[in-house]
Amino acid sequence: MEKIVLNFDNMKVEDSQIAEIEGKIADAIQSMESKRGEMAWRDLPYNQDAVINEILDYVAEKSPKVNALVVLGIGGSALGPIALQQALNSQFYNHDTQLRGGYPRLFVLDNIDPATMSDLLAVLDLETTLFSVVSKSGATSETMAQFMVVKDLLESHLGLKAPEHIVCTTDAKNGNLIKIAGAEGYKTFYVPDGVGGRFSQLCPVGLLPAAFCGIDIKALLAGAAEMDKMCQNADYMNNPAYAFAILHYLAMKQNKNITVMMPYSDKLKFMADWFAQLWGESLGKQGMGQTPVKALGTTDQHSQVQLYVDGPDDKIVVFLGADDFGSELQIPKTFDDMPSIGFLGGHTMGELLRASQKATEYALTKAGRSNMTITLPSVTENTMGQLFYMLEVATAFAGELMGINAFDQPGVEEGKNAVYRHFGRPGF
Amino acid sequence: MEKIVLNFDNMKVEDSQIAEIEGKIADAIQSMESKRGEMAWRDLPYNQDAVINEILDYVAEKSPKVNALVVLGIGGSALGPIALQQALNSQFYNHDTQLRGGYPRLFVLDNIDPATMSDLLAVLDLETTLFSVVSKSGATSETMAQFMVVKDLLESHLGLKAPEHIVCTTDAKNGNLIKIAGAEGYKTFYVPDGVGGRFSQLCPVGLLPAAFCGIDIKALLAGAAEMDKMCQNADYMNNPAYAFAILHYLAMKQNKNITVMMPYSDKLKFMADWFAQLWGESLGKQGMGQTPVKALGTTDQHSQVQLYVDGPDDKIVVFLGADDFGSELQIPKTFDDMPSIGFLGGHTMGELLRASQKATEYALTKAGRSNMTITLPSVTENTMGQLFYMLEVATAFAGELMGINAFDQPGVEEGKNAVYRHFGRPGF
Numbered sequence: 001m002e003k004i005v006l007n008f009d010n011m012k013v014e015d016s017q018i019a020e021i022e023g024k025i026a027d028a029i030q031s032m033e034s035k036r037g038e039m040a041w042r043d044l045p046y047n048q049d050a051v052i053n054e055i056l057d058y059v060a061e062k063s064p065k066v067n068a069l070v071v072l073g074i075g076g077s078a079l080g081p082i083a084l085q086q087a088l089n090s091q092f093y094n095h096d097t098q099l100r101g102g103y104p105r106l107f108v109l110d111n112i113d114p115a116t117m118s119d120l121l122a123v124l125d126l127e128t129t130l131f132s133v134v135s136k137s138g139a140t141s142e143t144m145a146q147f148m149v150v151k152d153l154l155e156s157h158l159g160l161k162a163p164e165h166i167v168c169t170t171d172a173k174n175g176n177l178i179k180i181a182g183a184e185g186y187k188t189f190y191v192p193d194g195v196g197g198r199f200s201q202l203c204p205v206g207l208l209p210a211a212f213c214g215i216d217i218k219a220l221l222a223g224a225a226e227m228d229k230m231c232q233n234a235d236y237m238n239n240p241a242y243a244f245a246i247l248h249y250l251a252m253k254q255n256k257n258i259t260v261m262m263p264y265s266d267k268l269k270f271m272a273d274w275f276a277q278l279w280g281e282s283l284g285k286q287g288m289g290q291t292p293v294k295a296l297g298t299t300d301q302h303s304q305v306q307l308y309v310d311g312p313d314d315k316i317v318v319f320l321g322a323d324d325f326g327s328e329l330q331i332p333k334t335f336d337d338m339p340s341i342g343f344l345g346g347h348t349m350g351e352l353l354r355a356s357q358k359a360t361e362y363a364l365t366k367a368g369r370s371n372m373t374i375t376l377p378s379v380t381e382n383t384m385g386q387l388f389y390m391l392e393v394a395t396a397f398a399g400e401l402m403g404i405n406a407f408d409q410p411g412v413e414e415g416k417n418a419v420y421r422h423f424g425r426p427g428f
Numbered sequence: 429m430e431k432i433v434l435n436f437d438n439m440k441v442e443d444s445q446i447a448e449i450e451g452k453i454a455d456a457i458q459s460m461e462s463k464r465g466e467m468a469w470r471d472l473p474y475n476q477d478a479v480i481n482e483i484l485d486y487v488a489e490k491s492p493k494v495n496a497l498v499v500l501g502i503g504g505s506a507l508g509p510i511a512l513q514q515a516l517n518s519q520f521y522n523h524d525t526q527l528r529g530g531y532p533r534l535f536v537l538d539n540i541d542p543a544t545m546s547d548l549l550a551v552l553d554l555e556t557t558l559f560s561v562v563s564k565s566g567a568t569s570e571t572m573a574q575f576m577v578v579k580d581l582l583e584s585h586l587g588l589k590a591p592e593h594i595v596c597t598t599d600a601k602n603g604n605l606i607k608i609a610g611a612e613g614y615k616t617f618y619v620p621d622g623v624g625g626r627f628s629q630l631c632p633v634g635l636l637p638a639a640f641c642g643i644d645i646k647a648l649l650a651g652a653a654e655m656d657k658m659c660q661n662a663d664y665m666n667n668p669a670y671a672f673a674i675l676h677y678l679a680m681k682q683n684k685n686i687t688v689m690m691p692y693s694d695k696l697k698f699m700a701d702w703f704a705q706l707w708g709e710s711l712g713k714q715g716m717g718q719t720p721v722k723a724l725g726t727t728d729q730h731s732q733v734q735l736y737v738d739g740p741d742d743k744i745v746v747f748l749g750a751d752d753f754g755s756e757l758q759i760p761k762t763f764d765d766m767p768s769i770g771f772l773g774g775h776t777m778g779e780l781l782r783a784s785q786k787a788t789e790y791a792l793t794k795a796g797r798s799n800m801t802i803t804l805p806s807v808t809e810n811t812m813g814q815l816f817y818m819l820e821v822a823t824a825f826a827g828e829l830m831g832i833n834a835f836d837q838p839g840v841e842e843g844k845n846a847v848y849r850h851f852g853r854p855g856f
Contacts, residue, residue, distance in 0.1 A: 113695070149757055176769050197730070276732065281731060293721055296539065302504075308712075309842065310713045331576050334579060343851050353541060411737035
């Protein structure tokens with residue numbers, strides 16, 4: 001098995017700083033162990049044999065009839081599926097039947113912009129479209145509003161066949177969506193108890209769209225299980241998740257209130273978006289937290305690296321790299337007589353991409369800026385499973401170090417209530 | 429003409445704080461006026477009649493033969509074109525001939541990932557593809573490496589017809605690309621002297637791809653010209669660019685080292701990426717600067733708003749809103765018996781999106797967090813021209829307030845040199 005590799009050599013942290021918080025670290029480790037039973041997301045690599053088979057059966061039945069899968073979901077219901085699709089399928093998957101191996105196109109509607117939704121509905125052939133509605137509570141305004149539009153449209157176009165075009169992923173017992181699904185006869189999958197939105201990528205929320213796009217969900221979970229073993233190592237600086245969290249925690253204490261995730265691979269681009277929710281929403285509370293920033297190499301060398309190298313020393317950069325990009329392109333020796341570009345000839349695009357990552361690491365380190373690197377030998381289901389799981393454990397562990405509950409989000413209630421009032425929802 | 433509207437009511441800035449820096453503001457205003465001649469990008473709304481006609485003629489000639497335009501460019505050569513395309517054309521433009529009114533598909537290759545580039549080249553029909561190579565210096569490693577791959581491919585597939593499939597936008601006199609274009613007989617457009625990458629959206633760098641996608645580039649420049657007038661107002665708090673810069677400058681002095689741009693419209697999503705380069709690369713130097721963060725409403729209400737409301741008070745949020753989204757969708761009254769979603773029925777998606785923006789503004793303000801709002805009556809060429817131009821002037825003015833040169837990027841040299849060394853470029 002290929003293992004993801006973390007390198008912390010360029011973090012500006014002294015052993016003495018780690019020693020100073022040894023007691024806190026010990027408490028956090030104990031807490032992670034004692035609370036393991038409450039963290040239901042930690043069991044997802046192990047306890048889903050039945051649901052995996054159910055997903056695969058459902059996909060096998062539906063897939064031949066479906067030309068487009070449209071996910072109606074927001075937050076964790078969208079970010080994990082987008083990140084995984086980007087990692088494991090072609091960037092031009094939706095453009096070309098051959099590139100997608102006959103699997104349905106995937107669209108994720110994670111916003112309520114009426115122009116986007118109107119245009120998507122205009123492009124789709126409803127007869128061959130499946131809508132996957134994802135909301136644990138069944139009360140997510142954006143997702144449920146989209147669902148109401150889609151339900152109406154399907155019923156007016158397809159009549160009694162409409163329910164075959166809807167699948168729901170929601171709580172097994174509570175909320176509107178499970179009630180509606182029961183009444184309408186929709187196929188349903190469940191978000192397990194104790195699995196919150198941003199920790200839901202390894203349950204049916206993430207597994208169902210992945211399976212529809214030909215992604216091997218068993219291998220994904222196997223990678224997560226391997227990482228779970230590494231994340232039980234009490235030798236904390238050799239525990240990838242604990243070490244990641246400890247170094248971020250110490251950086252926060254050094255007033256580094258920003259963490260940049262900078263993949264150097266288009267495949268890993270949207271891991272930065274998924275991580276931004278995980279880290280931002282879990283830890284951003286009680287006046288604490290660190291603002292996650294999404295970057296992309298080499299693209300953002302021409303946008304953000306000037307700031308990272310020469311601006312304030314207020315951030316960590318986490319590079320996400322890959323040893324193997326899955327394809328390679330040779331740069332021909334076309335302009336040997338022009339020194340400022342001729343040197344590129346004879347190399348490959350992948351070499352240039354990897355060398356650019358090393359160069360940015362070097363430039364940051366030389367400027368005294370903390371950075372760390374996570375390297376995937378190649379971007380596969382297994383290594384992605386490792387990466388998702390490692391970052392989830394790291395986030396939970398950082399919450400323990402900070403003394404906050406990483407699993408709630410009290411700060412979003414005020415805004416929700418304001419919408420309810422504006423729309424005249426009774427009782428608000 | 430519709431004017432964009434800025435609202436600063438929710439910025440936590442006292443008049444006395446502005447009064448304290450009155451001298452600095454006066455100096456900056458004078459400096460902007462005396463340096464106007466050096467800022468060639470400020471003249472772009474006025475001095476391009478000839479080149480506009482040349483672009484329109486070229487598009488009229490090529491467009492019927494071209495099914496895909498591929499921009500090879502990075503940084504400002506990519507971010508502006510992407511932002512404008514997203515703003516003015518459908519999000520599903522590339523998916524559907526009808527949605528794009530017969531104009532060619534647009535692909536922007538702003539990274540060197542070999543998997544992405546291989547897959548794109550596999551999807552394209554070279555016979556009907558035009559490659560637009562954009563590099564002022566002609567020495568941008570990423571763009572020139574892509575160009576070398578594409579040139580080789582075109583020549584091996586199309587032989588003597590290859591040059592008809594390449595158009596270059598570069599410096600008129602200096603650099604490799606203008607030399608190569610001359611030798612090969614490529615069509616060329618020019619980046620005017622004194623117009624740097626991140627200030628190039630209103631020159632052929634931005635105008636050429638826009639015109640190929642049916643965007644009215646004259647209206648874009650007319651909007652910029654209107655904004656230029658507003659940006660000459662010496663009554664600085666009524667000058668949108670100056671006020672934007674002053675409030676950001678004061679926020680930096682309050683240790684708000686982060687500025688979030690949060691559009692509440694999919695059309696405006698990539699303005700946050702364009703602005704991130706403009707603000708980050710122009711002002712992030714000498715240990716100063718502010719880290720730009722890209723968000724999107726309502727999507728990021730389910731990812732980042734918890735942090736913005738309840739995390740550290742270390743940021744400004746700049747909302748970008750639209751009064752008119754260009755389309756509307758009615759939410760049916762489907763679930764009147766379910767209070768937590770029934771209240772949505774009878775409203776529109778656009779209402780929900782606008783109400784969500786107001787609610788997030790309210791929640792931030794209630795939590796004492798600084799935020800401001802830029803509203804476009806509708807998203808048109810004219811209002812986009814206003815927005816691009818306003819933010820460019822604001823950035824230049826902020827540079828003056830900070831006492832730094834907003835137009836260089838010394839911090840990226842170290843990384844470039846490291847790549848040259850790694851690849852054995854002579855002299856490095």
